[in-house]
Amino acid sequence: MSKVAAVQMVSTPSVPENIATARRLVAEAAAGGAELVTLPEYWPIMGMSDADKVSHAEQPGNGPIQDFMAETAKEHGIWLIGGTLPLVSPDATRVMNTTLVYGPDGKPVSRYDKIHLFGFTKGKESYDEARTIVPGGSVGTFEAPFGRVGLSVCYDLRFPELYRAMGDCVLIVVPAAFTHTTGMAHWEVLLRARAIENQCYVLASAQGGTHANGRRTFGHSMLVDPWGEVKAVLNEGEGVIEGDIDLAYLASVRESLPALKHRKM
Numbered sequence: 581m582s583k584v585a586a587v588q589m590v591s592t593p594s595v596p597e598n599i600a601t602a603r604r605l606v607a608e609a610a611a612g613g614a615e616l617v618t619l620p621e622y623w624p625i626m627g628m629s630d631a632d633k634v635s636h637a638e639q640p641g642n643g644p645i646q647d648f649m650a651e652t653a654k655e656h657g658i659w660l661i662g663g664t665l666p667l668v669s670p671d672a673t674r675v676m677n678t679t680l681v682y683g684p685d686g687k688p689v690s691r692y693d694k695i696h697l698f699g700f701t702k703g704k705e706s707y708d709e710a711r712t713i714v715p716g717g718s719v720g721t722f723e724a725p726f727g728r729v730g731l732s733v734c735y736d737l738r739f740p741e742l743y744r745a746m747g748d749c750v751l752i753v754v755p756a757a758f759t760h761t762t763g764m765a766h767w768e769v770l771l772r773a774r775a776i777e778n779q780c781y782v783l784a785s786a787q788g789g790t791h792a793n794g795r796r797t798f799g800h801s802m803l804v805d806p807w808g809e810v811k812a813v814l815n816e817g818e819g820v821i822e823g824d825i826d827l828a829y830l831a832s833v834r835e836s837l838p839a840l841k842h843r844k845m
């Protein structure tokens with residue numbers, strides 16, 4: 581069995597403050613025995629205006645946010661899935677919303693740029709990520725000691741074909757910042773659906789509270805098992821959830837209900 585953990589945050593407009601919070605919560609997860617820890621979407625910048633978010637973009641391999649993640653993975657000897665951070669894109673006015681994964685030696689092992697960009701308008705609530713983010717174009721996975729891990733970000737959760745394209749994963753991670761409105765309606769159902777249809781664990785690390793920019797995020801960081809059962813959840817506020825990846829259990833679910841073998845397309 582391998583222990584994994586998800587960090588939930590209510591990020592503020594201050595990068596140093598968010599780094600301090602992430603440092604404390606990742607240390608707590610590692611002290612609890614987690615081998616793999618994931619941070620939420622835009623954990624260093626979620627509380628900022630869109631213009632400020634773009635101005636904090638880092639060059640790949642260079643910047644205080646990436647330095648922190650590399651040092652922290654090494655310090656605790658963990659696999660750190662760095663939620664997302666803004667990385668510079670060829671388009672000077674927009675960024676890539678990127679997940680970087682670090683191994684226990686602190687070296688980067690994988691990169692995934694969020695593919696599906698969120699858009700939503702209901703009454704006074706309106707979001708259009710395409711204004712500040714350039715979409716990625718490739719699937720992201722990496723091999724952890726317990727098996728393949730698939731990378732996705734927030735709104736990606738609504739596109740099941742992305743997860744099929746990852747191949748056979750033991751664990752899917754979903755750093756997120758779901759809105760409170762859409763989260764109430766869809767978050768848990770979508771996470772459980774992805775776990776059930778891919779017969780794997782799903783670990784989601786969320787933003788969960790009211791941010792300085794007025795945005796309210798849903799929280800409910802969650803670990804779901806391959807049968808679709810919720811094993812751990814944190815409703816709101818910052819904190820850590822953890823649980824086990826049990827490969828024998830995953831194999832037993834796939835053996836008793838061989839849906840993945842019955843696929844026709």
Ligand SMILES: NC(=O)CCC(=O)C(=O)O
Pocket residue numbers: 621697698733734735736738756757758759762763
């Ligand atoms: N940051 C996001 O991708 C938000 C996605 C979301 O809230 C949704 O309902 O989907």
